Amino acid sequence: MSTDSREKILRAATPLFAEEGYDRVSLRKISEASGVNSAMISYYFGGKKGLFDAAFASQLEALEGFLSLDVEAEDPRTVFRCYAEAAVAVHEESPYLLPYLYRVMLAPDGETPTFAETIGKVYGHLVRALERGMAAGLFREDLDTSATALLFAGSINFHFLSRRFRDGIALRGTRFPDEKTYIAQALAIFLRGIAKEGT
């Protein structure tokens, strides 16, 4: 079966790690879910941590789309719209990215250099768009770019982060709009909130 087993392991492990977290997923569980003998995990990935890193990295690739945006050429507002669109797309095609992201944020134990680098780039795009927008007189001049970039990213991501919690435990009975509606509204509120007075 050649390296087919490698793929099977990765495919089974990715959702498990995202949903249950690193510590709650045992190699035995991954072995059962993938149908591949547990010894193969060490064989292909060098151990549990190696498998986790591989699974995480595969999800991070979903951000490449946004990162390829030429932030110096676009209207600053477009950068935020693109981020929002990318977030929806990313979540659809790579639904395990956000859980991974927040788990790593909450438990920054091991080294995650690729992760830090990728997130740093995304963040840099947002900060740069704010700087350009302020220089162009589109945005308020009293914005702290670091804080505002964080605020924006947090606003968009929170919807995905809280999804399981909203649906499963609390806030039952409350109707939530779908992704696109939420994102559109978050974007509208944010862009209106940072716009220069009299626009």
Next chain:
Amino acid sequence: MSTDSREKILRAATPLFAEEGYDRVSLRKISEASGVNSAMISYYFGGKKGLFDAAFASQLEALEGFLSLDVEAEDPRTVFRCYAEAAVAVHEESPYLLPYLYRVMLAPDGETPTFAETIGKVYGHLVRALERGMAAGLFREDLDTSATALLFAGSINFHFLSRRFRDGIALRGTRFPDEKTYIAQALAIFLRGIAKEGT
């Protein structure tokens, strides 16, 4: 020493659970950190889960301040300002709440009825404030109240949630404003973003 040991355990366990997560904290570790024999944990809390729940519940009490607000009597905008102020205060006096909260959100395994109830109430306050503000002509009429409440809470909380990550791993070298500056700006952007046109 009477039930002094109970307190020692709780005080040692609370930050450990918040920082490292449920699974990474062993009863041995708590025993060492607290200076109390590990057998006392089961004696007082019935087990590890019981201790975690007790630690979590003790942190949730910090939200009582905001919950005691009379949301029907206040200016709707004041409710949001109060939430923001409460978030800063809560984080100062109860810095372990947010990590707990998000860990439970990401891993909603066991039952957390108190948690769901408390968060539901906080959420209800925000939704109600939005409804009243829209009815009073203060806020835009096209707001989805559920989505907007979530957006606001996410904006405010994200700052605290991401703190360790920002400081420790990625985004090093970026200067972040202190809590009060961030919160003030988030509040200003949000309130401006949801305000009715021409205010």
Next chain:
DNA sequence: GTCTATATTGCGATAGAC
């Protein structure tokens, strides 16, 4: 209430046959 000692379980990893 407190402690020691231990029962029991499950983990990640790997040696070695095939």
Next chain:
DNA sequence: GTCTATCGCAATATAGAC
């Protein structure tokens, strides 16, 4: 590449002496 068998370890929990 794959599998079985197992090692060594750390986890939670508790029985029972004090």
